[in-house]
Amino acid sequence: xxTLALEVRDLSxxxxxxxxxxxxxxxxxxxxxxxxxxxxxxxxxxxxxxxAGRVEPSAGEIIVEGVPRRxxxxxxxxxGGIALAAQEVIVHKKLSVAENLxxxxxxxxxxxxxxxEMYARATEMLEQLKLPIDPRTKLGELSLQYQxxxxxxKMVARKSKVLLLDEPxxxxxxxxxxxxxxxxxxxxxxxxxxxxxxxxxxxxxxxADSFLVxxxxxxxxxxxxxxxxxxxxxxxxxxxxxRPEHRQAGRSVSHAxxxxxxxGLSVAPKLKDISLKVHRGEVVGIAGLAGAGRSTLxxxxxxxxxxxxxxxxxxxxxxxxxxxxxxxxxxxxxYVPEDRKRAGLVMQQSVRENLTLTAMRKVSRGGFFSxxxxxxxxSELARTIRLRCSSVEMPxxxxxxxxxxxxxxxxxxxxxxxxLLLDEPxxxxxxxxxxxxxxxxxSMVGKGMGVLMASSDxxxxxxLCDRILVMSKGQIVGQMDAAEADEEKITALAFQAxxx
Amino acid sequence: xxxxxxxAAKPWGRLxxxxxxxxxxxxxxxxxxxxxxxxMSIMTPNFATGLxxxxxxxxxxxxxxxxxxxTLVLLTAGIDLSIGAILAAGGVVYFDLGMLGAPxxxxxxxxxxxxxxxxxFNGYLIGRVGMSFFVVTLGTASLYRGAxxxxxxxQTKDAYGxxxxxxxxxxxxxxxxxxxxxxAIAVLLIAAIALRYTIWGxxxxxxxxxxxxxxxxxxxxxxxxxxxxxxxxxxxxxxxxMVIGRSTIVLPSAGMGIELQVAAAVLLGGAALSGGAGSVxxxxxxxxxxxxxxxxxxxxxxxxxxxxxxxxxILLCAVFLDRIREKRRSGSDx
Numbered sequence: 160x161x162t163l164a165l166e167v168r169d170l171s172x173x174x175x176x177x178x179x180x181x182x183x184x185x186x187x188x189x190x191x192x193x194x195x196x197x198x199x200x201x202x203x204x205x206x207x208x209x210x211a212g213r214v215e216p217s218a219g220e221i222i223v224e225g226v227p228r229r230x231x232x233x234x235x236x237x238x239g240g241i242a243l244a245a246q247e248v249i250v251h252k253k254l255s256v257a258e259n260l261x262x263x264x265x266x267x268x269x270x271x272x273x274x275x276e277m278y279a280r281a282t283e284m285l286e287q288l289k290l291p292i293d294p295r296t297k298l299g300e301l302s303l304q305y306q307x308x309x310x311x312x313k314m315v316a317r318k319s320k321v322l323l324l325d326e327p328x329x330x331x332x333x334x335x336x337x338x339x340x341x342x343x344x345x346x347x348x349x350x351x352x353x354x355x356x357x358x359x360x361x362x363x364x365x366x367a368d369s370f371l372v373x374x375x376x377x378x379x380x381x382x383x384x385x386x387x388x389x390x391x392x393x394x395x396x397x398x399x400x401x402r403p404e405h406r407q408a409g410r411s412v413s414h415a416x417x418x419x420x421x422x423g424l425s426v427a428p429k430l431k432d433i434s435l436k437v438h439r440g441e442v443v444g445i446a447g448l449a450g451a452g453r454s455t456l457x458x459x460x461x462x463x464x465x466x467x468x469x470x471x472x473x474x475x476x477x478x479x480x481x482x483x484x485x486x487x488x489x490x491x492x493x494y495v496p497e498d499r500k501r502a503g504l505v506m507q508q509s510v511r512e513n514l515t516l517t518a519m520r521k522v523s524r525g526g527f528f529s530x531x532x533x534x535x536x537x538s539e540l541a542r543t544i545r546l547r548c549s550s551v552e553m554p555x556x557x558x559x560x561x562x563x564x565x566x567x568x569x570x571x572x573x574x575x576x577x578x579l580l581l582d583e584p585x586x587x588x589x590x591x592x593x594x595x596x597x598x599x600x601x602s603m604v605g606k607g608m609g610v611l612m613a614s615s616d617x618x619x620x621x622x623l624c625d626r627i628l629v630m631s632k633g634q635i636v637g638q639m640d641a642a643e644a645d646e647e648k649i650t651a652l653a654f655q656a657x658x659x
Numbered sequence: 660x661x662x663x664x665x666x667a668a669k670p671w672g673r674l675x676x677x678x679x680x681x682x683x684x685x686x687x688x689x690x691x692x693x694x695x696x697x698x699m700s701i702m703t704p705n706f707a708t709g710l711x712x713x714x715x716x717x718x719x720x721x722x723x724x725x726x727x728x729x730t731l732v733l734l735t736a737g738i739d740l741s742i743g744a745i746l747a748a749g750g751v752v753y754f755d756l757g758m759l760g761a762p763x764x765x766x767x768x769x770x771x772x773x774x775x776x777x778x779x780f781n782g783y784l785i786g787r788v789g790m791s792f793f794v795v796t797l798g799t800a801s802l803y804r805g806a807x808x809x810x811x812x813x814q815t816k817d818a819y820g821x822x823x824x825x826x827x828x829x830x831x832x833x834x835x836x837x838x839x840x841x842x843a844i845a846v847l848l849i850a851a852i853a854l855r856y857t858i859w860g861x862x863x864x865x866x867x868x869x870x871x872x873x874x875x876x877x878x879x880x881x882x883x884x885x886x887x888x889x890x891x892x893x894x895x896x897x898x899x900x901m902v903i904g905r906s907t908i909v910l911p912s913a914g915m916g917i918e919l920q921v922a923a924a925v926l927l928g929g930a931a932l933s934g935g936a937g938s939v940x941x942x943x944x945x946x947x948x949x950x951x952x953x954x955x956x957x958x959x960x961x962x963x964x965x966x967x968x969x970x971x972x973i974l975l976c977a978v979f980l981d982r983i984r985e986k987r988r989s990g991s992d993x
Binding site for chain 2: 461463484485488489494496501502503504505506507508512516517519520523526527528570
């Protein structure tokens with residue numbers, strides 16, 4: 160019998176009495192790709208962190224190639240042959256791509272950096288991943304998507320025995336995702352065992368050999384990918400059957416006056432002459448590859464593009480003067496940013512404080528908060544957005560990704576926005592919360608709000624949008640009704656235009 | 660952590676939950692403080708006396724006023740290194756206005772106005788222009804101090820006859836309670852109320868906790884940052900007049916180096932250098948603790964060099980213990 164690459168026995172982890180993992184065991188053969196499936200908060204990420212040595216287990220054994228190991232840090236884990244590309248990618252934005260890739264394993268002689276070799280090796284790595292990036296570029300100049308890819312590539316390069324990938328594709332466009340899948344397959348054929356987490360069910364079926372479903376820190380089911388179905392996995396994950404999302408039919412879109420109209424918007428060098436309309440009660444999606452300019456467009460419409468733009472942005476017929484975010488918010492624009500931890504939430508403040516942050520005047524008088532008004536408003540809001548937390552006084556950082564995202568969306572409800580800008584609204588959000596976020600957006604739209612959303616998740620776009628615009632290299636290259644659109648058409652359009 | 664949860668469980672307890680009320684560190688400090696006072700009361704007959712209490716309160720007053728401003732600045736993830744210089748400037752403005760014939764209260768208002776202007780200049784460069792708080796306040800500390808020294812030609816003035824200054828900086832208001840202490844507590848209370856119950860206060864926490872998210876929620880974070888430095892300048896100028904009352908002289912080098920003592924007290928009180936967490940109550944505890952420590956060491960006849968050394972050691976210990984606790988609680992990745 161072949162030696163196992165990794166064996167985990169009865170692994171448990173608890174944080175001050177809360178059990179994140181309860182006695183999970185698993186085995187991993189060399190070259191096996193294991194999909195770790197579960198909702199947010201089910202213990203998937205904790206599992207990977209414990210195996211990699213980043214978090215200490217409360218109990219249990221970790222056996223790498225037949226040898227019991229106990230890693231006390233990620234560095235020890237790496238030395239022991241286990242590489243983890245964590246969900247929150249840790250990158251050095253002010254250093255070059257090559258320096259990021261080689262971090263912790265710089266080619267040196269006598270303590271001095273061998274720069275030429277570093278760049279040569281980085282170039283080779285980028286070529287293997289088919290990434291068109293100059294290794295001398297500062298990482299901070301790349302889009303978030305590419306930053307994530309570099310973070311993953313760095314770990315791939317470590318030639319480990321076991322590679323742990325925690326949502327490596329969460330911000331990637333389909334094409335970049337395929338590149339990553341190719342890499343995973345190549346590594347697997349080289350005998351590297353891989354554990355993989357994603358929030359896109361179809362990815363598990365595309366690359367995993369086997370699966371392990373976790374729920375509330377316990378292993379629920381384990382088996383071969385070829386012997387299960389998405390529905391079965393989802394049922395195991397949530398412990399109940401979920402109905403597939405239906406596209407909402409027959410919504411009344413009033414085409415009389417657009418609630419958002421953008422005319423000839425340019426932001427050098429990222430956007431060129433963008434014109435679009437979003438009507439009352441309409442959801443317009445923007446599809447496109449990484450770096451197509453989707454996020455820049457949304458930020459500009461929110462007034463967050465300080466200076467440097469030309470064109471016209473009108474909300475309900477009123478042109479924005481371009482003085483900044485406050486003006487856009489006053490005009491009725493709401494924005495859910497791509498990166499909720501960086502731009503959406505004040506993590507150490509409570510759920511309550513985050514929820515009222517956009518509309519503090521509504522729960523105060525003469526600058527002083529009315530404790531009762533705030534409490535009542537917040538508990539009603541928490542019910543509306545179906546927030547699951549033990550108390551609204553908890554710091555928002557203690558919530559799961561899905562519930563955090565509900566807070567980012569929910570904080571705009573108090574302002575009754577006319578137009579909602581969504582950037583990757585369900586990134587890192589589990590299936591259950593995702594459905595609830597869709598329902599929330601639909602109910603707001605039903606009341607006459609317009610939505611402009613960007614998402615790399617095409618099924619999500621098809622489920623939510625009435626109309627889909629395709630962007631490429633800062634321009635709108637096509638438009639279609641959601642009823643006529645499918646993933647192939649959108650992808651084809653985005654690529655065609657991209658390769659031109 | 661447990662204390663916070665029990666508080667939140669009471670119906671009106673939720674009023675008292677500021678973002679991450681750091682009871683851990685400040686609570687431990689309180690315990691040490693109580694033990695220290697208890698032991699001293701038994702061992703030293705002169706410790707638990709009205710006279711010593713008056714001295715303690717008088718000594719703490721100026722630091723409390725300064726540290727309230729510093730707490731606000733720390734909440735926005737900054738530090739104000741220029742408070743010592745603004746303290747001196749406030750004192751000089753107050754004295755010179757008096758020389759021009761302005762009555763005490765009017766001269767005080769003038770000094771406070773000067774403090775706000777000097778503080779706002781810091782805040783403008785930091786909040787609006789986007790310069791680093793460290794560079795700006797390091798620069799203005801030198802700039803303001805230089806201006807004061809040039810203006811006064813480094814001449815020390817006698818203010819012994821200034822009754823108004825002495826009344827706010829030195830006099831006894833009632834029984835054993837000195838007026839400066841009452842003023843300091845009033846300043847602290849105003850700040851506590853503003854932080855906990857006003858939109859401005861919530862915005863200060865939000866700006867310090869995550870400036871981008873606060874900005875994206877419609878808060879004018881540039882203005883918020885400017886305002887905390889303005890308040891810090893105001894506090895420093897008030898402290899400047901109180902110092903004149905206490906020392907009966909106007910010293911152009913007054914408050915030299917005091918910013919670091921104040922920062923130590925605020926950090927000891929549990930405010931986070933990274934912003935968004937801390938409270939003026941923790942700060943009060945930090946100031947009182949350092950003041951009592953100084954007092955105790957004086958009684959024990961220990962040299963002031965030892966006091967300096969101990970202050971540093973205690974600050975490091977407190978932050979170290981807090982760091983460990985934090986790591987345990989959150990199961991931090993690092």
